[in-house]
Amino acid sequence: EVQLVESGGGLVQPGGSLRLSCAASGFTFSSYEMNWVRQAPGKGLEWVSYISSSGSTIYYADSVKGRFTISRDNAKNSLYLQMNSLRAEDTAVYYCARDVKWGQGTLVTVSS
Amino acid sequence: DIQMTQSPSTLSASVGDRVTITCRASQSISSWLAWYQQKPGKAPKLLIYKASSLESGVPSRFSGSGSGTEFTLTISSLQPDDFATYYCQQYNSPEWTFGQGTKVEIK
Numbered sequence: 001e002v003q004l005v006e007s008g009g010g011l012v013q014p015g016g017s018l019r020l021s022c023a024a025s026g027f028t029f030s031s032y033e034m035n036w037v038r039q040a041p042g043k044g045l046e047w048v049s050y051i052s053s054s055g056s057t058i059y060y061a062d063s064v065k066g067r068f069t070i071s072r073d074n075a076k077n078s079l080y081l082q083m084n085s086l087r088a089e090d091t092a093v094y095y096c097a098r099d100v101k102w103g104q105g106t107l108v109t110v111s112s
Numbered sequence: 113d114i115q116m117t118q119s120p121s122t123l124s125a126s127v128g129d130r131v132t133i134t135c136r137a138s139q140s141i142s143s144w145l146a147w148y149q150q151k152p153g154k155a156p157k158l159l160i161y162k163a164s165s166l167e168s169g170v171p172s173r174f175s176g177s178g179s180g181t182e183f184t185l186t187i188s189s190l191q192p193d194d195f196a197t198y199y200c201q202q203y204n205s206p207e208w209t210f211g212q213g214t215k216v217e218i219k
Contacts, residue, residue: 033206035206035208037208044199044210044211044212044213045156045199045201045210045213046210047207047208047209047210050206050207050208052206057206059206059207061207093155095155095156099161099203100146100158100161100167100201100203101158102155102156102158103155104155105155
């Protein structure tokens, strides 16, 4: 069974940094493209970033480009999202996703 | 970017009603479309993938159809547990996009 478990969320001040992790199991992680998706409180779903199976191809939403960095460690079956220069509008639940399989999410709150 | 236009944004219906939600893509996405159900405070739950494939464990009253740019999610007989928000998602391109959501409310 595919399992994706996010961690690393929390409260951070504007301008601060946070690193999210996603532990994958139940499938051959190194064979799959991975994504981060987020949902601000009371809002819809927003794709954040994509990384290819090897890590060689990466895309970002315009809203996070230059501030967020996606990465993966195929030896550890893990996906990461380094978030820098955080803003109030980055407050959201962040989901790790493999095509249509998603984790349960981790909440990031950016507030002073 | 591929734009996804979902309609209606809100739908009022009664238990037992047949409900249809539509999602339109700005360009062809073949059958790379998924439908999710979301309840407050919960992660989205996958209902349909590849436009018409029912996810394991999802009741058969849910069905999906379409290809190219026009897609529909149908609930054949609305049940009390189905009152929720529904989203479509295209995964044809690496830069996923989502519909705006349809809130299904009790009439």
